[in-house]
Amino acid sequence: MQKKVSKVQTLKGSVEIPADKSISHRAVIFATLAKGKSVIKNFSTGQDPKSSLEVCSLLGVEAELCNSTLTINSTGKLSPSAQSIYPCGNSGTTMRLMAGILAGQKFNSTLTGDESLSSRPMKRIIEPLTLMGAQIEANDFKAPLFITGHELHAINYQSKLSSAQVKSCILLAGLGCDDVTKFTEPFISRNHTEIMLKSMGADICTEGTTVSIKKSELNPISMTIPGDISSAAYFIAAGLIVPDSKITLRNVGLNPTRTGILEVIKSMGANFRILNQKEVCGEIVGDIEIQHSQLKACKISGNLIPKLIDEIPIIAVLATQAEGETIISDAKDLRNKESDRITTVVTELKELGANIQETPDGMIIQGRTQLNGGVEVETYNDHRLAMSLYVAGLVCQKEILINGFEWVNISFPEFETKFEKLNPS
Numbered sequence: 072m073q074k075k076v077s078k079v080q081t082l083k084g085s086v087e088i089p090a091d092k093s094i095s096h097r098a099v100i101f102a103t104l105a106k107g108k109s110v111i112k113n114f115s116t117g118q119d120p121k122s123s124l125e126v127c128s129l130l131g132v133e134a135e136l137c138n139s140t141l142t143i144n145s146t147g148k149l150s151p152s153a154q155s156i157y158p159c160g161n162s163g164t165t166m167r168l169m170a171g172i173l174a175g176q177k178f179n180s181t182l183t184g185d186e187s188l189s190s191r192p193m194k195r196i197i198e199p200l201t202l203m204g205a206q207i208e209a210n211d212f213k214a215p216l217f218i219t220g221h222e223l224h225a226i227n228y229q230s231k232l233s234s235a236q237v238k239s240c241i242l243l244a245g246l247g248c249d250d251v252t253k254f255t256e257p258f259i260s261r262n263h264t265e266i267m268l269k270s271m272g273a274d275i276c277t278e279g280t281t282v283s284i285k286k287s288e289l290n291p292i293s294m295t296i297p298g299d300i301s302s303a304a305y306f307i308a309a310g311l312i313v314p315d316s317k318i319t320l321r322n323v324g325l326n327p328t329r330t331g332i333l334e335v336i337k338s339m340g341a342n343f344r345i346l347n348q349k350e351v352c353g354e355i356v357g358d359i360e361i362q363h364s365q366l367k368a369c370k371i372s373g374n375l376i377p378k379l380i381d382e383i384p385i386i387a388v389l390a391t392q393a394e395g396e397t398i399i400s401d402a403k404d405l406r407n408k409e410s411d412r413i414t415t416v417v418t419e420l421k422e423l424g425a426n427i428q429e430t431p432d433g434m435i436i437q438g439r440t441q442l443n444g445g446v447e448v449e450t451y452n453d454h455r456l457a458m459s460l461y462v463a464g465l466v467c468q469k470e471i472l473i474n475g476f477e478w479v480n481i482s483f484p485e486f487e488t489k490f491e492k493l494n495p496s
Contacts, residue, residue: 074476074487076464078444082316082493086306088298090139091324092482093235094263094354095120095296096164099134099141101267103127104172104246106147107291114141114296117482122160126169129157147288151178159184159214161409161452161481164236166214167196171240174205175247176220183215187452192407196240199228203244203252225250232404233377235260238282245284246273255281258374261328266353267292294352297324301455302483303359304332304382309462309490310361311341312392317362318493319346325355331378333359335386339366339393368395368438376401384416384459390436391425392466399433409481410451419448419456423463423471445469454481461490 095115100123102109114120114136124141128134131150135142149172157173159165159182166182170193173180183189194212201207203226206219225248228241233256242264245252259280268275271292274285303323310318325333325348336343342364348357368390371379379386383402390397405412417429420436424443427436444467450457457479464471479486 072475072477074461074473075470076461076467076473077470078467079313079465079494080315082309082313082318084493085319085321086489086493087321088303088323089483089485090115090296091299092117092120092301093164093261093299094267094324096123096162096168097239097263097267098292098294098296099124099127099143100168100172101271101289102143102292103130103132103145103149104147105145105271105289105291107145109143109145109291110293111141111143112295113139115299116484117480118160119162119164119481122158122162123165123169126157126159126165149176151180155179156181156183159188161185161188163188163191166193166216167236167240168243170196170200170207170216170218171243173218174200174203174207174221175223175244178220180218180220181215182218187409189214195232195234195237199226199230199237199241200244202226202228203248205244223248225252227253228255230254230256232256233258233260234404235262235264239264242268242275242282242284246287249286251283251285253281253283258377259328260377261326263326263354270353297351297354297356298322300324300329300332301381304385305458305462305486307332307336307343307359307361308385308389309465311336311364311366311389312466314363317360320359320361322356323359325357327355328378331375332382332386334375335369335371335379336389338369339389340364341366366393368393368397370398372398372400380404381455384412384455385462387416387420387427387434387436388459388463391420391427391438391440391442391463393438395438397436397438400430401432403432405433408453410453410456412453412456415451415453415456416459419460420463422446422448423467442467443469444471447472447474450475450478452478454478454483458483458486461486
């Protein structure tokens with residue numbers, strides 16, 4: 072699908088941010104492990120969480136999705152499908168979290184993915200799971216993953232990578248282990264797993280960058296999923312760089328492990344406010360009011376990276392409109408996403424006229440630069456790149472054409488519709 076995007080004069084109004092994708096994944100997966108009825112309101116419409124729902128349904132749970140309310144009835148025990156093959160689509164979260172669960176079952180299973188997912192690294196979960204006694208076969212540590220169900224034992228794992236997916240995988244494997252499973256990461260990654268497991272009765276605790284879990288049975292959950300700050304990031308960026316804009320983003324999750332984008336725009340001198348802040352099911356939620364701002368460059372590295380890893384493509388767009396030199400470093404794991412997000416972001420923003428260069432672990436952006444447009448750009452089957460290029464197109468001098476724009480549906484099917492409501496002209 073090819074999408075035309077033209078320059079806009081202003082953006083005004085409010086947007087209800089759709090459900091958090093990370094929390095939606097965890098809600099359906101964890102509810103599958105809990106005996107009883109779980110009710111999950113405001114479940115994500117993105118294709119990735121639906122992949123998690125499909126896999127859990129194949130494992131024997133009763134699931135009903137009515138509008139945005141998901142009801143899960145589970146015995147708390149998994150049963151294999153006839154084929155024992157579980158398609159994860161494009162979702163790395165589905166594959167990595169389910170691997171932690173399936174490794175300790177009494178049956179064999181195979182986790183498959185689409186072409187993009189099958190190229191992404193799975194060594195990061197296979198190695199620690201193998202240390203726990205798991206038996207997993209893969210081709211050069213990539214999907215499909217052939218898992219032979221096996222009793223697992225607890226480990227104390229020191230991860231070289233700050234990754235919520237890896238952390239969640241090991242914690243889920245540890246749920247069934249005698250003794251204490253510990254996971255330590257260099258910096259704290261998003262902690263939705265820890266919050267939700269604790270609320271469901273798991274024996275879990277956090278000290279610094281170490282999370283410990285003991286053998287636990289989970290209770291059913293009733294919750295309303297907050298809006299996804301990763302989805303809000305595109306509206307945040309657009310509101311800051313499109314002249315004379317003022318928009319309010321409603322129902323945004325403000326978990327401190329996810330708000331790196333807000334820390335960055337604050338350091339860039341952005342004009343924004345947090346309104347109506349409250350706590351919902353252990354997660355902080357609020358509204359964000361954004362106004363057009365004169366931005367300045369900043370440096371992004373270290374422990375900030377895990378808090379905004381998914382937002383770096385749109386931050387790069389922001390940086391093109393900020394005065395000075397923005398340096399993003401310590402972000403080498405961007406190369407292992409749906410695309411190599413260092414190379415693809417740099418390549419496509421250069422096409423639009425950005426002064427940007429690639430580094431081994433990030434990028435350097437010189438601003439403020441006029442984006443020219445008048446070209447076709449590629450998404451590389453990457454939903455976050457597609458949405459970032461759309462926002463860039465809103466300030467380009469000439470119309471741009473985005474190829475492969477349908478990949479937006481992976482996380483945010485309502486993306487274009489919500490932007491159009493802010494620019495009715």
